Amino acid sequence: MSNIDENEILRRLEKLSQIKPTSESTERAINRARLGFTWGTVTRSYKIKSPIFKFAAVAVLLICAGYIIGRVLSPQPVDIEQLRAEIEASLKSSLAASCEQIKNELHQQVQRDLTEFAAQTLAASTTMTDQRLMELIRLIDAARMQDYLRVAAAIEKIEMDKTKLGNSLIALASRTNELSRNEQN
Amino acid sequence: MENRQEKLFELLDKSGASLYALLTKLTLREDVAEELMQELFIKLSNHKELRKIGNWNAYAHRVAINLAFDWRRKQKRICLSLNNVPEIASNEKSPLSNLINSEESQEMLDAIRQLNKAPRQAIVMRYIQQQPYEDIAEQMNKNSHQVRALCHKAINRLRDLLERKR
Numbered sequence: 001m002s003n004i005d006e007n008e009i010l011r012r013l014e015k016l017s018q019i020k021p022t023s024e025s026t027e028r029a030i031n032r033a034r035l036g037f038t039w040g041t042v043t044r045s046y047k048i049k050s051p052i053f054k055f056a057a058v059a060v061l062l063i064c065a066g067y068i069i070g071r072v073l074s075p076q077p078v079d080i081e082q083l084r085a086e087i088e089a090s091l092k093s094s095l096a097a098s099c100e101q102i103k104n105e106l107h108q109q110v111q112r113d114l115t116e117f118a119a120q121t122l123a124a125s126t127t128m129t130d131q132r133l134m135e136l137i138r139l140i141d142a143a144r145m146q147d148y149l150r151v152a153a154a155i156e157k158i159e160m161d162k163t164k165l166g167n168s169l170i171a172l173a174s175r176t177n178e179l180s181r182n183e184q185n
Numbered sequence: 186m187e188n189r190q191e192k193l194f195e196l197l198d199k200s201g202a203s204l205y206a207l208l209t210k211l212t213l214r215e216d217v218a219e220e221l222m223q224e225l226f227i228k229l230s231n232h233k234e235l236r237k238i239g240n241w242n243a244y245a246h247r248v249a250i251n252l253a254f255d256w257r258r259k260q261k262r263i264c265l266s267l268n269n270v271p272e273i274a275s276n277e278k279s280p281l282s283n284l285i286n287s288e289e290s291q292e293m294l295d296a297i298r299q300l301n302k303a304p305r306q307a308i309v310m311r312y313i314q315q316q317p318y319e320d321i322a323e324q325m326n327k328n329s330h331q332v333r334a335l336c337h338k339a340i341n342r343l344r345d346l347l348e349r350k351r
Contacts, residue, residue, distance in 0.1 A: 004347045009340055012293045013312035019290075021209040021218065029219040030201040034194070036223040 192241060193230055200242050203314075204249050210313050211253035213290055221252045228252075243324035250309050254298045261295075296346040304339035311336050 021029075204225065208218035225248055238244045297305055303325070310321045311332070318329040318336075325332065 004344055006340055006344065009293070009343050009347070010312070012289050013308070016210050016290055016293060017313045017315050019210045019213070021206055021215050025209075025215045025219065026202050026205050029205045029215075029222045030197060032219060033201065033222045033226040034197055036227050 189230065193226060196229075196241050196245055197226065200245060204245060207246065207249055207309075207314060208253055211250065211294060211309070212256060213287065213294070217256060218253075221249070221256060225249050225252055240324060246310070246314075246324070247306060250306055251302075254305065257294060257298050292347065292350065293343075296343050296350070299346055300339055300342060304335050304342065307332055307335040308339045308343070 201222075205218055205222050208221045208225075209215055212218050212221065225245065228248060229245060232238075297308055300308065306325065307321060310316045310324070311318065318332050322329040322332045327335075
């Protein structure tokens, strides 16, 4: 028994026949086809009629021929390995001579720099030491002056105390005399 | 050259829409139909013996049918990833009915593709383009009885092909 009969096939074909593209896409497709074959025709006629293409083709052929002849007639390519070895040897010999000179120059330069640095450091440290000594002397002078002032003040105070003591002793003596006279009386 | 271009413009104005509709029906894709439409007209404009063609319209339709089925044959070899499957042209709105219809349509078109050239053209013209037998006969240089017989045989062959697939 067949599953698909003629009616089923016709129904499917009917469905296919009902498929319709949108009007926008139809318009787009027609425009695209128009552009496509117009451009194709233009390029074809251009190709046939224009002598520029012929000249261009001849020029391309001549260039190709020149290139091929040039490649054939050109000298064989140099041996890269040999060239590399030669360059290496040449560089080594020239570098060996200049290497010693560069080393000496570098040594002298370093020595000069070190000497200069030492001189600068010494000068700087001398200046610093002088400054410190001056500072110390100033401090000692200040301390001594302060001591003098204190001693002077102390002496002045002793002098004043001495005067007071003398006066007190005189007053005591007079009082004592007065008391002894009263006792005698 | 000018004559050729004029004829092509005339053909495009007169039959451009029907050619595009035919290509859409046979490919089920508007984007592909657009491509094939352009290819068809380039092919026609490059044809060397256009003078010998009597009926331009019929010839263009024949070339369009061949182009569409050539495309279908090539498509059989290409596997599309699911993300790249484009929307299929259909008049139905529901996604499920779209899917069923597109499956059926694809199956039918693949079966038509396997027919010989003459029955294939007859089937497409008669049932997809819905042309009368007389018109088809004129385009195929046959009489209407021959076309009827051709269509009948083609339907039987399609039935065999579809059954074999199940």
